[in-house]
Every structure is written in structure tokens, then in C-alpha cells.
Amino acid sequence: xxxxxxxxxxxxxxxxxxxxxxxxxxxxxxxxxxxxxxxxxxxxxxxxxxxxxxxxxxxxxxxxxxxxxxxxxxxxxxxxxxxxxxxxxxxxxxxxxxxxxxxxxxxxxxxxxxxxxxxxxxxxxxxxxxxxxxxxxxxxxxxxxxxxxxxxxxxxxxxxxxxxxxxxxxxxxxxxxxxxxxxxxxxxxxxxxxxxxxxxxxxxxxxxxxxxxxxxxxxxxxxxxxxxxxxxxxxxxxxxxxxxxxxxxxxxxxxxxxxxxxxxxxxxxxxxxxxxxxxxxxxxxxxxxxxxxxxxxxxxxxxxxxxxxxxxxxxxxxxxxxxxxxxxxxxxxxxxxxxxxxxxxxxxxxxxxxxxxxxxxxxxxxxxxxxxxxxxxxxxxxxxxxxxxxxxxxxxxxxxxxxxxxxxxxxxxxxxxxxxxxxxxxxxxxxxxxxxxxxxxxxxxxxxxxxxxxxxxxxxxxxxxxxxxxxxxxxxxxxxxxxxxxxx
Ligand code: NAD
Numbered sequence: 001x002x003x004x005x006x007x008x009x010x011x012x013x014x015x016x017x018x019x020x021x022x023x024x025x026x027x028x029x030x031x032x033x034x035x036x037x038x039x040x041x042x043x044x045x046x047x048x049x050x051x052x053x054x055x056x057x058x059x060x061x062x063x064x065x066x067x068x069x070x071x072x073x074x075x076x077x078x079x080x081x082x083x084x085x086x087x088x089x090x091x092x093x094x095x096x097x098x099x100x101x102x103x104x105x106x107x108x109x110x111x112x113x114x115x116x117x118x119x120x121x122x123x124x125x126x127x128x129x130x131x132x133x134x135x136x137x138x139x140x141x142x143x144x145x146x147x148x149x150x151x152x153x154x155x156x157x158x159x160x161x162x163x164x165x166x167x168x169x170x171x172x173x174x175x176x177x178x179x180x181x182x183x184x185x186x187x188x189x190x191x192x193x194x195x196x197x198x199x200x201x202x203x204x205x206x207x208x209x210x211x212x213x214x215x216x217x218x219x220x221x222x223x224x225x226x227x228x229x230x231x232x233x234x235x236x237x238x239x240x241x242x243x244x245x246x247x248x249x250x251x252x253x254x255x256x257x258x259x260x261x262x263x264x265x266x267x268x269x270x271x272x273x274x275x276x277x278x279x280x281x282x283x284x285x286x287x288x289x290x291x292x293x294x295x296x297x298x299x300x301x302x303x304x305x306x307x308x309x310x311x312x313x314x315x316x317x318x319x320x321x322x323x324x325x326x327x328x329x330x331x332x333x334x335x336x337x338x339x340x341x342x343x344x345x346x347x348x349x350x351x352x353x354x355x356x357x358x359x360x361x362x363x364x365x366x367x368x369x370x371x372x373x374x375x376x377x378x379x380x381x382x383x384x385x386x387x388x389x390x391x392x393x394x395x396x397x398x399x400x401x402x403x404x405x406x407x408x409x410x411x412x413x414x415x416x417x418x419x420x421x422x423x424x425x426x427x428x429x430x431x432x433x434x435x436x437x438x439x440x441x442x443x444x445x446x447x448x449x450x451x452x453x454x455x456x457x458x459x460x461x462x463x464x465x466x467x468x469x470x471x472x473x474x475x476x477x478x479x480x481x482x483x484x485x486x487x488x
Contacts, residue, residue, distance in 0.1 A: 009038035009182040011045055011207060012189035014052035015200025020045060026183050029096045029326040030316035030365040038182030041208035046174065046215040049204035053145040053172040054221055056201030063142050063170040066120045072198050073117035073167060077110040079191045080160070087156055087187060092317025094183045095152070096325035096366070099317055101279055108157035108446075112464070115448035116164035119469060123168075135480040140473040142170030143247070147216035147225045149237075152180035152328060153283045153388075159188055161463050162226035162249075163203065169472035171224070175205045176216055180328055182207045213237075220244050226471050227251070228285075230386070231411070231457045238460070249461035249471035252454055253386040254285045254414030257407040258443070259429065260301060261400070262294040264419035268441060270301070273392075274308050276417065276443040277370055278324040282390035285458075286415045286437075286444045289387060292403050295396040302351060302374070302394065309352045309370040309392075315362065326366040327389060333366045336389035340371055343382035343393075348373040351394065378409050386412070400429065408434045413455030417443045436462075 009026065010017040020039035028035050057063060080087070087109075088102035097105065127137035146166040150159040155177055166173045177185040189205040192198075206212055210233075216222050217240045227237050228251040241248050258273055260266075276288025293301050315322035327333050333356050344350060354371035357363060370390040375383055383393050397403045407416055415437040418426045430438040436453045439445055446452055451465030461471055 007036055009036065009186035009207060010189075011039060011041055011049070012193040012203075012205045013045065013049045014204065015193065018045060018048070024179065024182075026094055027329070028093055029328055030318070030362075030367075032330075032364045032366075035093055036183055038179070038186070038207055040179060041176075041206040041212045043211065043215045045206050046176070046208070046212045046219075049174040049206055050145060050216070050219055050221050052201035052204055053174050056199055057142070057144055057172040059199060062172060062199055062202050066123070066170070068197060069120040069167060069170065070117040072195055073113050073120065073164060075197070076192060076195045077113035077117070079195060080106070080109040080113065080156075083187065083191060087184070090184045090187055091156070092325070095155075095181055096328065097280060097317060098322050098325050099320070101325070102317070104279070105154050105157045109160045112157075112160050112164045112448050115464075116168035116468075119165065119466070120168040123469070133481060133483065135482060137478050137480070139476050139478065140169070140469070141476055143223045143472055143474055144171060145222045146171040146173045146472055147219070147222040148173055148175040149213045149216065149225065149227045149229065150175065150177055151229045152178035153280060153285075155181045155184050156188060158228045158251075162228065163192065165463075165468040166226065166472050167203065169469050171472045172202045173204065174216060174222070175203070176208050176213045177205055179207055179209050214240065217241055218243065222246065224471055225249070234459070247471060249463070250459045251285070251452075251463055252414070252457060252459045253412060254287070254454065254458050255290060255384070255386055255410050255412040256286050256288050256415045256417065256443075257290040257292055257410075258288040258417045259292045259403050259407060259419065260294060260297065261403070261418070261420040261422070261425065262296045263421045264297070265421055265441070266297070266300065266304065269419040270304055270308060272417070272419075272441075272443050273305060274312065277309070277390050277392045278312055279444070281324050281327055281368070282370075283328060283388050284444070287388075287390075288417065288443055289392055290383060290407070290410075291392055291394040292406050293394060293396050294403075295398050298396045305394075306352050306372060309354070309372055312370050314357065314367050314369055316365065324370070324390065327368050328366065330366045332389070333368050336368055336387055336391060339382055339385070339387050339389075340373070340391055343373055343375070343380060346380055346382075347377065348375045348380065348382060348393070354390065378406055384410065400425065404429060404432045408432075411457040414453075414458035415439070415444070
């Protein structure tokens, strides 16, 4: 397993490694130690990547040869699979993920690449004989250069989630990957860029931030943006993209409710609730952050969950006993704790305080223990706003209608979980929830063949599933008068 970073992580543009004038330090969030350096991208690198992607798109081998695209995507999948241990090691070192959670993330990449390889081959248009001698056909064509912007919380899974369908569709791509994971980005670039038969310029990666992302969004030469990140940034991107009427696919924030009905199997449900809170240290768009509990089981849930959360072992990825790694950096620890303190002053009752680890061997890292707050006011900021940390609120309800109303009273609509042993209720509730994904007696189960995305403020468009291709294609209607009508 590779747990050492490259000395200087570079960009991958037009089939080769590219440096920048500015270098910055990569930091291990578990220790605060510098683990390497990286080239920080700027507008110059983005523009050169866009030009390379435009040339590759004009090619035209890539956009017209679906067999080539499928072969390349399958090879990329093999490359990611073969380097799983290295990716997991770097995610532990730079992103703070425990090795189990790193594996969870990395496992998505080959699956997503293979699904999209198949999608490249199975793409089929429609056609019909409108009337005698008149044929219509609809073909899908790639839109051009795709701009891909991924966040730091899962750069491997989320970068590939956008890149694979873009390439399957026949687009070329420029990926803006986050500075917080520059070392991971460099390995992603190697695994993607050095794939046999991938033409230079088809897939380019930049390590950057909002400045480089903004260049992509505002470029007239990038007709589609596939963005994963916060709802606030998604709104800015949609507004800026309107300048060129470009299409946007937006996978945004969430505030996932976990609804425990009185007939839930708590032996099954409570460990899932704990995982929903601590996976990726609560820095997951689907983090279970709002626990809604039927009043009849509230006392049992409060007591058992408090004991389980207090027992979560927080620590670095290098310790195999760690169940939850650090937050991405210390400023985010402070930000999260400010939200908790404000909630306490606004009436939230502390069940498990958790909070920053400020003494002992973990004090140099950005660690935050899980926190459980009981609230009764659904309008509190801690209930309404994404915390992006291991902070769970608990509320009670007395009827199914009340549970649904509480769950839906949110700007977000990314995902939800329903726990019940009833046969009818879970489906009835799932249909009523304003949410792109609903799991029954489970949480965060995602499959490439099924669409993933948000209702309301959680997004526009869909990732995964067959709908994923729509962010990257134009539909073209071609009308033929082939002269098949018998002549007199
Ligand atoms: P963010 O919105 O602050 O930034 C995401 C990336 O966008 C950054 O790395 C940066 O490179 C780029 N960026 C920032 N401002 C930009 C701008 N104005 N124009 C163009 N690019 C810009 O999000 P973050 O803090 O990095 O990530 C966490 C957020 O991502 C959370 O809200 C989380 O819920 C969300 N997320 C959503 C999903 C999903 O699938 N729905 C998955 C993971 C994370």
C-alpha cells in the first residue's frame, strides 16, 4: 500500500505532466504534517487543458469510435482496480479516510468505468417510419468539452462518476480536482491519463479551486459542466453558466433524514444510524444528519445511540482500530463546533457532546468526536443547514404524516432512510418523501445502474443510471426522404 505521497503532484494536460509557477504543501489532516507539495493550477493551465480537449474532440477518432471508448474505459477500470491499495493509502494519508472507508470509495471507480464502457456500446437512438417514404431518426452526439468539478470529500469516486459518462458519450474532458487532495489527484491523473489507446487531450486533470473552476464554468468552449459540491456553489455555477446557456449537472448538498418508526428493528437500525453519521467523518453528501424517531421508542434510541456514539473510536487511518478519521482540516473543526455551540445556545439539548479533540496524541490532528443533539424546533440552523461533520440531531414524532412533514421540511432532497418492519409503510413513505434516493432499512446503497441525484436544493440532473449520459449529449433529429415511395 502506498502511504507516501509523491514529492510534487502535477497536472495532466494533453497527455503529459505539467507544472505550475505556484507550489503549495499537502498536509495530513490526522497529524498536521506536510506530506508533499503540489502544483496549484491557475487560469493558464485551465485554458491550455481546454485547448487540448478541443483538439482531441476535433480528432475525430474519439467522438466517433465507440468501440475505442469502451475499450479505454474498461482498461481504465482495470488500472484503478489494480492500484486500489495505493489509492486507499493516499486517501488515508491526505484525506483522513480509514482504510475501510477508503476502500468503500475506491471500489466505485472500476464499477462506474465498466458500467459506462457498456453504456458507450449500448447507446441506441430511436427511429420510425413517419409515413410512407418518410423516416425519422434521433441520434445522440457528444456536446464537446466537458468541464468536471469535484469536491475534496471523495475525489476518486466523484471525479470518475462524472468523467466516465463524459468519455462514454464521446466528450473530451477537463477535470478540476480539489487542492486538498492534490496527491490523490495525481494518482487519478496517472491511472486515467496513461491508459493505453487514450488519445492525448481527451482527459485532462488540474488541481485547483474556485478560480480554476470558474474559468471552466465561464469558458465559451466548454458547453457542459458536471459539478459535485455545495448547494451555494451550485447556484453560483448555474448563474455563471447561463452566460453561454451551457448545460449543468449539479450534485449538491444534503441533509439526510433517518426515520425510525416504532416497529423498526433497532438491532439492525442503530448500527446503520451510526455508520450514516461517521462514514467519511460526516463529510458525505448523504451523511445521516437528522434522526426522526417515533416517540414510543425515543427513550430506548436515546440511551442506546448515546452509548454507541460515545464509543466510536476516532483516530488516524494508520491505526487499524480507528472507526472514524479526522475532519479535512482544523478550520473545518472550528466551523463545525461553532454550529454545535450556536445550536446549544438556541435550545438544542446535548445527548452526546463529542466535539474537537484538544488533548492527547490526536490533538495535532483535525479530529472531532460524534455529537448528538436533541431538538424540537425544525427551523433551527443545525437542522436546516448542512453541517458536513459528525453532528446528528434527534427529533421525535407521533404520526407517519408528521414524520414525512418533518423530513420534507428542508431545502435539501438528496436522500433519506426509512426503518420499519411493516410491509406497506416503507414504500408509502418513500413515495411521499421529496428525495432522490430512499433506502428502506439501510443507508447510502448506490449502484451504477440506478440514477442518483437530488430533489430541490440538492441538485439538477442525475448521475449514474441511464440518465447520466444526458449531461453530455445533444439529441439530433434527422428526417429522411429516402425515395422509397414506388414511382408510377
Ligand atoms: P464547494 O462547493 O465549496 O466546492 C467544490 C469544488 O468546486 C471546489 O473544490 C472548487 O474547486 C470548486 N469551486 C468552488 N467555487 C467555485 C465557483 N464559484 N465556480 C466554479 N468552481 C468552484 O464544496 P466542498 O466544500 O468542496 O464539498 C462539499 C460539498 O459537496 C457539500 O455540500 C457536499 O454535500 C457536496 N457533495 C455533494 C455530493 C453529491 O453527490 N450530491 C457528493 C459529495 C459532496
